[in-house]
Amino acid sequence: MPTATESDEELLASLEPGSFAVFYRRHVEDLVAFFMRRTRNAELAADLTAETFAAALVARARFDPGRGSASAWLFGIALHKLARVERREAAERRARRRLGMERIELTDADIERIDALGSGPRVHVLLERLSPEQRDAIRAHVIDERPYGEIARRQGTSEAVVRKRVSRGLAAVRQRMGPRA
Secondary structure, eight states: OOOTTSOHHHHHHOOSTTHHHHHHHHHHHHHHHHHHHHHOOHHHHHHHHHHHHHHHHHHGGGOOGGGSOHHHHHHHHHHHHHHHHHHHHHHHHHHHHHHTOOOOOOOHHHHHHHHHHHTSTHHHHHHHTSOHHHHHHHIIIIISOOOHHHHHHHHTSOHHHHHHHHHHHHHHHHHHHOSOO
C-alpha cells in the first residue's frame, strides 16, 4: 500500500494500486493553479489538468529520475498540453478572421434560454428546418459536444467548413427564435 512518505519518483515507479492516486493528490492543486494562471478559464484548467494526469499515468513507465524531478516531468507534460491548446486556439482565431466570423460569447441568460429550448419540442422543429449539413454539424458539436476536428474528419471536410456550418446554423436558429424575452 503506497504511503504519503514515498517520494514522487517511488510513486511513479511503483506498480502498487493507488500509488498514482497519491501522486495525483500531491500535485493536483498546483497543476490546477498553474493552468488557471495561464488560461484564466476554470473549465479549461480542469480539462487540461485531467489530460495532463491521464498522459502522465500512461507515460509513467518512461519517467527517468536521472533527467529531473517527477514534478518537473509532470509540469513538462502540462506545458505540452497547454501549448497544444494555444496552437489550436490561434488556428481557430485565424480561421474565424479568414471567414469573417466573430466568436460567439454566450451569457448565463443565453445558456439558460438554450437549455430551456433544448428540452422542448421546439428545438427539434428548429433543427429540422436547417440544411442537413448544418443540422448534423450542430448536433455533433453542440449536442454531442464533439470537437470540430473530429466532426470534420468524420464528414470528410475541413474544420473551417464545419465551423461555418455550426455558426450559420446557430444564427438561423437564433433568428427563427425571435427576439429575446
